[in-house]
Amino acid sequence: MARATYDTRQMNIFISPGLKFLLEGFFTILFSVSLMIYISPKLTLILVFALPFYIITIYDFNKKLQPISKAQVEQNSRLNEFLQESVTGIRIIRSFVKEDEEINYFDIQADKLREINTQRGILSTKYYPILITILVIAFSFLWGSFEVTKGRISLSQLVSFVMLAMTLNSPTWQLGWASTQFQIGMAAAKRIYNMKTRQEYVPEAIIPIEWLETKGEIVFENVSFSYNGNNTNEKTLDRIDLHVPAGSTIAIIGSPGSGKSTLIKLIMRFYDPTEGRITIDGIDLREMSLSSLRKNIGAIEQDIFLFSKTIRENIAYGKPQASQEEIEHAAKLAQAHDFIMSFEEGYDTIVGERGVKLSGGQKQRIAIARALLGNPKILIFDDASSAIDAETEREIQIAIANVLKERTTFIITHRLATIKNADQIIILKKGKLVAHGTHIELIQSSIDYRRLFERFSELPPLKTGVKE
Numbered sequence: 001m002a003r004a005t006y007d008t009r010q011m012n013i014f015i016s017p018g019l020k021f022l023l024e025g026f027f028t029i030l031f032s033v034s035l036m037i038y039i040s041p042k043l044t045l046i047l048v049f050a051l052p053f054y055i056i057t058i059y060d061f062n063k064k065l066q067p068i069s070k071a072q073v074e075q076n077s078r079l080n081e082f083l084q085e086s087v088t089g090i091r092i093i094r095s096f097v098k099e100d101e102e103i104n105y106f107d108i109q110a111d112k113l114r115e116i117n118t119q120r121g122i123l124s125t126k127y128y129p130i131l132i133t134i135l136v137i138a139f140s141f142l143w144g145s146f147e148v149t150k151g152r153i154s155l156s157q158l159v160s161f162v163m164l165a166m167t168l169n170s171p172t173w174q175l176g177w178a179s180t181q182f183q184i185g186m187a188a189a190k191r192i193y194n195m196k197t198r199q200e201y202v203p204e205a206i207i208p209i210e211w212l213e214t215k216g217e218i219v220f221e222n223v224s225f226s227y228n229g230n231n232t233n234e235k236t237l238d239r240i241d242l243h244v245p246a247g248s249t250i251a252i253i254g255s256p257g258s259g260k261s262t263l264i265k266l267i268m269r270f271y272d273p274t275e276g277r278i279t280i281d282g283i284d285l286r287e288m289s290l291s292s293l294r295k296n297i298g299a300i301e302q303d304i305f306l307f308s309k310t311i312r313e314n315i316a317y318g319k320p321q322a323s324q325e326e327i328e329h330a331a332k333l334a335q336a337h338d339f340i341m342s343f344e345e346g347y348d349t350i351v352g353e354r355g356v357k358l359s360g361g362q363k364q365r366i367a368i369a370r371a372l373l374g375n376p377k378i379l380i381f382d383d384a385s386s387a388i389d390a391e392t393e394r395e396i397q398i399a400i401a402n403v404l405k406e407r408t409t410f411i412i413t414h415r416l417a418t419i420k421n422a423d424q425i426i427i428l429k430k431g432k433l434v435a436h437g438t439h440i441e442l443i444q445s446s447i448d449y450r451r452l453f454e455r456f457s458e459l460p461p462l463k464t465g466v467k468e
Ligand SMILES: Nc1ncnc2c1ncn2[C@@H]1O[C@H](COP(=O)(O)OP(=O)(O)OP(=O)(O)O)[C@@H](O)[C@H]1O
Pocket: 227, 236, 254, 255, 256, 257, 258, 259, 260, 261, 262, 263, 302
């Protein structure tokens, strides 16, 4: 955020008025000095003597300024980041009664920034080139008066010469200011440029293949993945082999941190496998055009993100030209239509920043509608139904079953009804695929799978007289 706002502004200030000052300063000096030489080459020697002092002091000034400028941009960025985070995390701060602590921390950081700014201010006041210019003016006057008494130049020439020397004051100041701003602008430009040249997580293939005949058959061939790249033994996914026929539903289960979300991030190609490969309809994901891949995948991610726009705009995010009928159809399938209509402004209700005005379950259903609207070939649910009550989930299940006839679906969930209905089930454990099969098969062969069900069958029977 700081890069996009503060740093670009600093670059901007260097270009305007910084560059203007540089040019103006340069031409003023050129013009004044030429005239000074014309009036009295001898007196202009003063400037020649002064030149090395100019060079030394400007060089010294810039050298001292550089670290301060760098610290200034960095501290500013730190402050920005902190501010943004504490505003988004304000509920957590309040719930842990940390307001004072956070305010204190902000004060400390703001103090640091002020200190750096003061340092810069003090340094700027010690801009010695200005002093040199004043000395140049004084010497011109003294030496010039002497020359006038000797009759070597006229009084009017002396006055013109001194006036010209005085015009050098402003360019000296301008050049100093511009070089200060140049330092800050450069520090800012470096930060912006570093980000621009940073490698995206996944590069687009040189000749990307368009995914035209979308069927949705997905194959994992010996896929390993680690968030730290190759130089680690910690594998988040460890040699996964998997074949998902087009149009089938696959349930992924496993304890927290076992790699379920990571597996689907690889399908959306947010990351590339560190070993092995993933193909869709026979095309290696690394060779497929990123947009044609992602346009054909509808994802309901674990952390739902909604934009601070209307419900309609959120549902139609991937397909802004969608008609009201299409939007409502998707919302109905996601069991979202009724609660949306219960809002005074219906589909025009603004959901607030990140959807704060909606409940967790409502946000999920809007996200489901958003994913369904694009009519994707592959559908991914990450824990999507866990915040929806069993009754609604059953309704969604039926609705989705209807629209999913020709879709490949990945569902990460702990809901037994959903798991049971899947064509195949895989269990992940610390990144390894430890069991694989249908419900009937796994109930007989996998201890992990049985354990999942035992949790529920251990429930004692209801007391007599209690209505369900
Ligand atoms: N962006 C990331 N950078 C580094 N490590 C990550 C990142 N995302 C996840 N991990 C690590 O990868 C492992 C698998 O995470 P993943 O999110 O796939 O688990 P999960 O099975 O989806 O868990 P859950 O059921 O809690 O959602 C975890 O150990 C996690 O710490």
